[in-house]
Amino acid sequence: MTQNPPRFDIKFTAKQSRAVKSPATEILYGGAAGGGKSYFMRALAIILCGLIPGLNVYLFRRLYDDLIKNHIEGTGGFPEMLSELVLSGHVKIVENEVRFWNGSKIFLCHCQYEKDRFKYQGAEIHVLLIDEATMFTEKIYRFLRGRMRAPGLKMPKWAIDYFKAQFGVELSEKIPLAILGSNPGNIGHQWVKSSFIDGVKPYEVRRMPAKEGGMLRQFIPAKLQDNRHVDAEDYEAKLMGLGSEELVRAMLDGDWDVVAGSFFDILRRDVHALPPFTPPKHWTRFRSMDWGSAKPFSVGWWCVAEGGEWVKFSDGKERMLPQGAIVRYREWYGVKKDEQGKVMPDVGLRLSAEAVARGIMEREAGEKIDENLSVCDPSMWKEDGGPSFVERMLKCDPKRPGQFVGPRFRAADNSRVQGWQQMYDRMKYQEMDHGEPMLYVVETCYDWWRTVPALMHDEKNMEDLDSRMEDHAADETRYACMARPVSRVPKPRKLAGGPKPFTLEWVLAQK
Numbered sequence: 001m002t003q004n005p006p007r008f009d010i011k012f013t014a015k016q017s018r019a020v021k022s023p024a025t026e027i028l029y030g031g032a033a034g035g036g037k038s039y040f041m042r043a044l045a046i047i048l049c050g051l052i053p054g055l056n057v058y059l060f061r062r063l064y065d066d067l068i069k070n071h072i073e074g075t076g077g078f079p080e081m082l083s084e085l086v087l088s089g090h091v092k093i094v095e096n097e098v099r100f101w102n103g104s105k106i107f108l109c110h111c112q113y114e115k116d117r118f119k120y121q122g123a124e125i126h127v128l129l130i131d132e133a134t135m136f137t138e139k140i141y142r143f144l145r146g147r148m149r150a151p152g153l154k155m156p157k158w159a160i161d162y163f164k165a166q167f168g169v170e171l172s173e174k175i176p177l178a179i180l181g182s183n184p185g186n187i188g189h190q191w192v193k194s195s196f197i198d199g200v201k202p203y204e205v206r207r208m209p210a211k212e213g214g215m216l217r218q219f220i221p222a223k224l225q226d227n228r229h230v231d232a233e234d235y236e237a238k239l240m241g242l243g244s245e246e247l248v249r250a251m252l253d254g255d256w257d258v259v260a261g262s263f264f265d266i267l268r269r270d271v272h273a274l275p276p277f278t279p280p281k282h283w284t285r286f287r288s289m290d291w292g293s294a295k296p297f298s299v300g301w302w303c304v305a306e307g308g309e310w311v312k313f314s315d316g317k318e319r320m321l322p323q324g325a326i327v328r329y330r331e332w333y334g335v336k337k338d339e340q341g342k343v344m345p346d347v348g349l350r351l352s353a354e355a356v357a358r359g360i361m362e363r364e365a366g367e368k369i370d371e372n373l374s375v376c377d378p379s380m381w382k383e384d385g386g387p388s389f390v391e392r393m394l395k396c397d398p399k400r401p402g403q404f405v406g407p408r409f410r411a412a413d414n415s416r417v418q419g420w421q422q423m424y425d426r427m428k429y430q431e432m433d434h435g436e437p438m439l440y441v442v443e444t445c446y447d448w449w450r451t452v453p454a455l456m457h458d459e460k461n462m463e464d465l466d467s468r469m470e471d472h473a474a475d476e477t478r479y480a481c482m483a484r485p486v487s488r489v490p491k492p493r494k495l496a497g498g499p500k501p502f503t504l505e506w507v508l509a510q511k
Helices: 014-021 037-051 064-071 083-088 114-120 138-145 157-167 189-196 232-240 245-253 353-363 389-394 416-427 446-454 472-482 504-509
Strands: 026-031 056-061 091-093 097-100 105-110 127-131 177-182 216-222 284-290 298-304 310-312 318-320 326-333 335-337 343-348 439-442 461-465
Touching: 014 026, 014 037, 014 157, 014 216, 026 037, 026 189, 037 056, 037 064, 037 097, 037 105, 037 127, 037 157, 037 177, 056 064, 064 105, 064 127, 083 091, 114 138, 127 138, 138 189, 177 189, 189 216, 189 343, 189 446, 284 472, 298 353, 298 472, 326 353, 326 446, 326 472, 353 389, 416 439, 416 461, 416 472, 446 472
Parallel strands: 026 177, 026 216, 056 105, 056 127, 127 177, 326 439
Antiparallel strands: 091 097, 097 105, 284 298, 298 326, 310 318, 335 343
16 A cells, blocks of 8 residues: 555644644643544544554543444544545454554544453553543553553654644654543543643643653643534534533533532532631531541541631631531541652552541640541441451550540441432532521642542432542541531520520529
């Protein structure tokens, strides 16, 4: 077959061209629905396979049915885009492969379960395309990225010259290449957002450390208006009809601060977040805990609001909180961080039960904690051939061996569906007479805000959340809500027919 530059009838949008011309080798493209993510991946795969003999392109969707429907069947799929080359014999499309005349291949892959990633243990991936990246777990993506290498891949001079003339960049510097396309939401929302979006500006290219793959990473936002291949007005109308305001923002605007389809879809920072503050000393305080070692543990400290009292926050403002509302005013989340201080999602510190107990005591020193309300993971009472975690935490002081001096808990009510409903009901605010929720979390509970808003429904049980996600802070919040927390502050006694409480007459009558 001919080695001349292939003639493909492919036209990129301005945003797609920017991605091709970018020096970055690990790119998140898209954000909003209708931005042309899937088409871009197919088009780029075709061009690169036509230019580089023996190129291996791996295109992934989480589910096989979605892979076929999106990239094979229907308008704009591989069969339509490559129809002339198929007829001429230059390309052959079989069940899960697109084979080019020069030995290049596009492998159509899926990875429904985390264990499926091992099917690609021996793969040599030159170009990795992840369609709808937020449907994948970070573990799957990291594994697949670890299969990327291009030893001995030779690029013809004519191909290098052609690519340089068309796009202005060196072809040899683009391979290996990873392109991720996605909208906000789903199980991988948090890791995609933290990896590509948080703390950096769009289009900014940065070299990642070796522990993060060592590639040149970039986020290129693309919206519906950037895609001239679709009827933007008609598509926008359909998105506006999604019903949920949050879902419309996520899909239409590519707003990564909105988690489309999240379990706690009424959770809002502008409603449920509070500035840091010190709870009044007489307020009831308690704690909740979810155990973890290889996975993070989570400890939350809560207070029960007294109605009719003004509370001063760290920003100098004051407000009243509804009677009986619970506020998470402190947390300790046992998650590992890398050398740059970045959180390694869902990786625990592997601290001993004794060390965790001592850490709890240090953080709440001088506070009066109601340990009758304090609850923790019921599994902490299990005795597997030795003392339970609860017993070890109680005996945490090496200077007083055998003495029960550590933090005390009672076993939490671990009813999942009922617990999530309790938590959800406390988050409601529009239905309340006072228009305020009954659950708040201070802004400095960073790991709570990092993980809880991103949690999704369990696909097999919509009343439960997906326990494959980083749900540890959510679990202990559920324990706190199921503890039926009430204020233990003594209420003023009012004698029958006596004076109004706290008046001079009332004070003199108290004995």
